[in-house]
Amino acid sequence: MTTIAIVGSGPTGVYAFKALATVRSPETVTIWLFEKGADAGVGMPYSDDTASAVMLANIASIEIPPVTRSYLAWLRAQTQALLRSHGIDPQDLDDRDFTPRLMLGRYYRDEFNALIHQAEGLGHKVELRERTEVTDIRPGPDGRLRLLTDQGEVEADFDRVIVATGHAFPDEDENRRYFPSPWSGLVDAVIPACPVGILGTSLSAIDAAMAVATQHGRFVQRRGEQLRFDPAEPDGDARLSITMMSRAGLLPEADFYCPIPYEPLSVMTPEALAALEGRDDLLDAVFDLFRAELTQADPAYAEALDLGSATPEDFPSRYFKARREADPFDWARRNLAEAEADREACRTVPWRYAILRMHEQVEQLVEQMSDTDRDRFEASLKPVFVDNYAAVPPESIRRLLALHDAGLLSVRAIGSDWKMEESDSGTTIRTEDDSLRFDVLIDARGQKPLEAEDLPFPSLRDSLVAAGVEVLDVDDAYRLLGAPDYEGRVYMGAIPYLMHDRPFVQGITAACDIGTQIGAAVLEEAAASGRRRRRIWSGEHRPRLRRGPAEAARTAEPAV
Structure with missing residues (x-):
């Protein structure tokens, strides 16, 4: 039997739970879910405790990865009264709409409950602990882990612990100013x-x-x-x-229409990026691909910016030049009109779409950049990518303009x-x-990257700090590295701790990718452990003569 803990039940925890809960396993799997809030599944940005009815989610319905059903299908199943109470017209539901954060929280809560039923129907055991904050993760007996909560020590030991605590902001301050x-x-x-x-x-x-x-x-x-x-x-x-x-002093632009799922890039292909690995001039080589992709996608835009002579350092000044020369609210008004007309016509601005698709590709190489190139990237391409993918719901721009027109906002x-x-x-x-x-x-400058010393679990934190770890490191399956007593048993899905090497790893789609990958890896490990136990019980596994290091390396079972 494999016992797994998921600490945190926002979107990352939900998608990790989905990966575990919707697959029948030959091994008995017990899943413990810990949520410090009152309602598991909701997630901090979508909770009544932190969001108000006027706050909009920054993701269109079509982009939200489904749990047991799509967000749009769930919306269509709700009562007209509920939809109207959240400012949603029941007769005008569209998969390109941006809905209130609180409505998205209701979706994840309902889907979380549906996952529990699915898990139990497949023979998994589920233990849910709401209003329970995990305060420490400690090494336990037989290579397992123990959890301490604000309610006391958990009565079970765990084979794997998935940390999905989500965004972390400073605690509420008594100073109301x-x-x-x-x-x-x-x-x-x-x-x-x-x-x-x-x-x-x-x-x-x-x-x-x-x-x-x-x-x-x-x-x-x-x-x-x-x-x-x-x-x-x-x-x-x-x-x-x-x-x-x-x-x-710039305002964000309105979300723009583009094909979803994304179309493949023509120049910045996976093969082209793979060919750059190991280069000393990595940022400049990436920028060459960036410039070529942008030129091919939108020749007129490239000519207007004289892109052929651009460098990573001066590209941001070319990109932002027209906006900096305009009044921010005048620009916002024109940009909103353009974005709404494009959506009505299902028309895509090529250069915007090209930059949007490139940011995730470039992110894969950031970790390989030298310290110098990393600093250059932070000051050059990163602000451009962030400005592009952080476009906001058109309704948010309308509200800013309304406040400005009322003389209240500057x-x-x-x-x-x-x-x-x-x-x-x-x-x-x-x-x-x-x-x-x-x-x-x-x-309101957003989430800042966190380090090992920021971890809220003292035993795990002390183990990493004692090993000289400052910035958390994970493998391809998000297994936490660097803490000897925890190696291979803690999965780090908390986004703030992943942001150092993945500067764009934010939002629900990233939460889905991380949670899904972690859940699949944990299940595969559980299955592999079960196969090893069955071989032992059947007598298939017998003592062997001691081998030398070279022979052991050749015949060792590959890691999963």
Whole structure:
């Protein structure tokens, strides 16, 4: 019998559970699921505790990997009353729609429960522990692992532990004037009408702006009219103002139409990338493929940017030039109109689609780059890729424009050399040539990569630190490396710890890929262990004469 623990039940945990729960195994498999929240399966970004009704998921329905059924099929099975309560028109469901985060959380909760029934129907045993936080992972007897929770030590020992704890942000701060993330109590906080600063301009920053703005008014759209924001009655002389800040002061662009699943690239093929491995000039070689792919996809765009003379270092300035020269809200208005017209016509902008498809290919080589090339990549191609794939729902752009038109929202460029000063009365952002003071500040710059010393499991953390591990390393199946007492038994699916070598590993599709790969590897290992045990019980496995190292290496059973 194999006993497996999944720590965390957001999307990564759900897809790992799916891989385990939907396959009949010759071995008895017991799956323990630990969720520190009240509702397993929901996931932190889609929970009532951290999201509000106005926050939108940054992924279209068509892109959400199905669990037991597609997201669109699940939506069509819901009551009209439920859909309307989340602002969804039951008569206008479309697989390109962006829905509220809370609705996506309901989907994963329902699908998680369906997986439990499937698992039990296939003979697996499932133990669910909600409101239970795993506080440590310790070596146990016979090469197994023991878990400690805030409820005490778990009564079972585990052959494998899958860490799927998801995003990790600072805990809620008692200081209601500074929020270290939009998920640190902002949803429940009462924000007065005052100057509010938000670090960041991407979807997390938009979520923060929506959480604040909707406490002081509402979005209204009448038939044939643009979306507008109607402020509530002012509280005396107090007035709400929201300032979003980033290095360049640019707003994200609206999500653009493109074929899904993605069409293969013509120049940056797997074979072409494989041929670059081991090169000292890896970034420049990658950029040559990038430039050739972009030129072939959209010759007019390449000519407009004079792409033939571009380098990795100056490409971002060419890419962002027109946006930096325009007012951010004027640009957003034009870009929104273009994106909506393209969707209506099912028309794809070739250069946008080419960059979108290339970012995942390039990511595969980042780990192989030298420190110098890695630094160059972080400052050049990475911001371009992030800007491209982090396009936001068109409705989010409409809301930003409505807040700006109401005189409540502005965007500021603060460069890279700025400092933050906190006090009891607020926070000041000091730049090279300005000083911006806010009564409330929200840091919405997104998830930061985490290291070994950030792990919330003391025994595992101490083992890695003692072995000199700073940045976690995993093999192709996401088995954690570097901790001798845990080798091969802990699978690291927590995205923040994977971001050092995989800078774009975020979102539900990445969670699905990671969880599915981990689940399949764990099942294969369980089957291999079962085969070994059966050989022993049948007498097939007999003692052999001791062999020398060379002979042992030739005849050893291959690792699975």
